[in-house]
Amino acid sequence: MMINLREKILAYGVSTLKNEELLAVIIGNGTKQNSVLDLSQKIICDSGGLDLSLEQLMAFNGIGVAQACKVMAALELGSRKIQADTLSEKIVSVDEVGQHLINKIGNTPQEQLVAVYLNNSYHVIDEKIIFIGTVDQATVHPRDILREAIQMSATQLIVAHNHPNGSLMFSQNDQEFSLRLKKGCQLIGINLIDHLIVTKKAYSSLKSLNLI
Incomplete structure (x- = not known):
């Protein structure tokens, strides 16, 4: 699964991945019961998106400290990117x-x-x-x-x-x-x-x- 997602990124760009696929790339591995993509879908569905604390994320079976920290770091990085974006020099409505x-x-x-x-x-x-x-x-x-x-x-x-x-x-x-x-x-x-x-x-x- 991870190989397929990486190939998809290389061939078509990371923007073509769905939310659960992006999350799967960050988490890396699933469990014996659920693939990493199934686990990612469950997290997004149960949380109504990704509005989660570190503790809430770790409550999902298959998410340990390392995976939870990676997800939280990725979310924080995305948030900081948005904060840094400006409308400078554009003509806007x-x-x-x-x-x-x-x-x-x-x-x-x-x-x-x-x-x-x-x-x-x-x-x-x-x-x-x-x-x-x-x-x-x-x-x-x-x-x-x-x-x-x-x-x-x-x-x-x-x-x-x-x-x-x-x-x-x-x-x-x-x-x-x-x-x-x-x-x-x-x-x-x-x-x-x-x-x-x-x-x-x-x-x-x-x-x-x-x-x-």
Whole structure:
């Protein structure tokens, strides 16, 4: 089985492997009762994906410390790769920013406020994590965002933050913060394109709800 998977990677590329096949390559070996692919399918099915702790992973028959550590390391590496990805220098739409941030911050356990800075042609100049923690008027001030915009001569701005609880609804704090940010943007000639709420599967737009 492992030889076949390696041949598949060599012939067609690693992106052609299914999730259970990727996991099988990492685990390496199955048990007398289950092949490594069967074991991988069971882990993915029973866990609803791969949202597992080290202890939960080791509870599966056939997964020892070494295999569990390999899987957790691979998942962490993938997570860090996503965190490192940026939209730099691309021309983007709000939807593209939303989809990008679903991957980047949608699954993080703490709220993160991200600002995406653009020029007049909607090229991304940069994106920055401005704050980690609850986003409200007491913890985040528009100047923290606008200072960066002025330094990089941005004329367009999209802000977003994630809701770890999975809710796509804007809170009163979210709306009040957005209105303060919009006023600050207007004073210095920056267009606040949108404020997005991001979860692990979707995003919502304050602009589309006519809240800014």
